[in-house]
Amino acid sequence: MGIALITYYFFSIPTAVSMICLSIPLYIFAFFYYRRYFYNSLFGLVFCSFFLDLFTFLSNRIHFPIFISALIGGALIGIGAGLILAAGVAGDGLDLFAQMVGAFSSINVGIIIFMLDTIVLLLGMNFLGLSIFLYSLLATITVGFFTSLLTIRYI
Numbered sequence: 001m002g003i004a005l006i007t008y009y010f011f012s013i014p015t016a017v018s019m020i021c022l023s024i025p026l027y028i029f030a031f032f033y034y035r036r037y038f039y040n041s042l043f044g045l046v047f048c049s050f051f052l053d054l055f056t057f058l059s060n061r062i063h064f065p066i067f068i069s070a071l072i073g074g075a076l077i078g079i080g081a082g083l084i085l086a087a088g089v090a091g092d093g094l095d096l097f098a099q100m101v102g103a104f105s106s107i108n109v110g111i112i113i114f115m116l117d118t119i120v121l122l123l124g125m126n127f128l129g130l131s132i133f134l135y136s137l138l139a140t141i142t143v144g145f146f147t148s149l150l151t152i153r154y155i
Contacts, residue, residue: 002120004092006127015056016049023093034100041090041099048084048091070135074142078110081143082150085109110148114140 004019023045030038064072081091090096098112117140125133 002094002117002124006120006124010127014053016053019049019052019092020045023096026093026096030096030100034103037088037090037096037099037103040088041096044084044089044091044095045093066135067138070139071142074139075146077139078143078146079150081113082110082147085147085151108148108153109151110144110146113147114144117143 003022004015007013007018007022008015027038027042027045030041081095084091085095085099088099090099094116095109095113098109098116101107101112102109118137121128121133121136121140128136
């Protein structure tokens with residue numbers, strides 16, 4: 001979702017549209033090599049994209065201080081992503097990629113997503129500015145914590 005948000009801010013492409021378009025190459029790969037993830041996650045991608053755009057109107061109606069917003073938003077996204085990932089479903093291409101990597105490694109899917117999200121943030125740091133970058137990092141850490149917690153695999 002991070003790359004989709006960046007495309008929205010720079011090119012005004014709706015987040016859901018860019019989320020679906022950016023995920024297509026990974027879904028094609030999953031179709032050929034991880035068919036179970038493809039079918040499970042295709043529904044998740046459409047569902048998450050739909051609800052992302054459906055609730056966009058709330059962004060201008062609910063206001064919290066940015067620190068609180070980063071924590072609450074990170075927790076809600078992390079819990080939601082963790083629940084759907086625990087069910088074997090991905091909400092976007094990055095989650096699907098993390099699932100595929102997690103399938104053949106012993107790394108928790110939440111940790112993989114945290115690392116990938118951090119890379120996306122670092123790539124966009126010059127455009128965000130230090131303050132927004134740090135709040136985004138706080139949200140990413142919170143997302144990673146909750147996602148990891150809900151996707152722990154007990155061996």
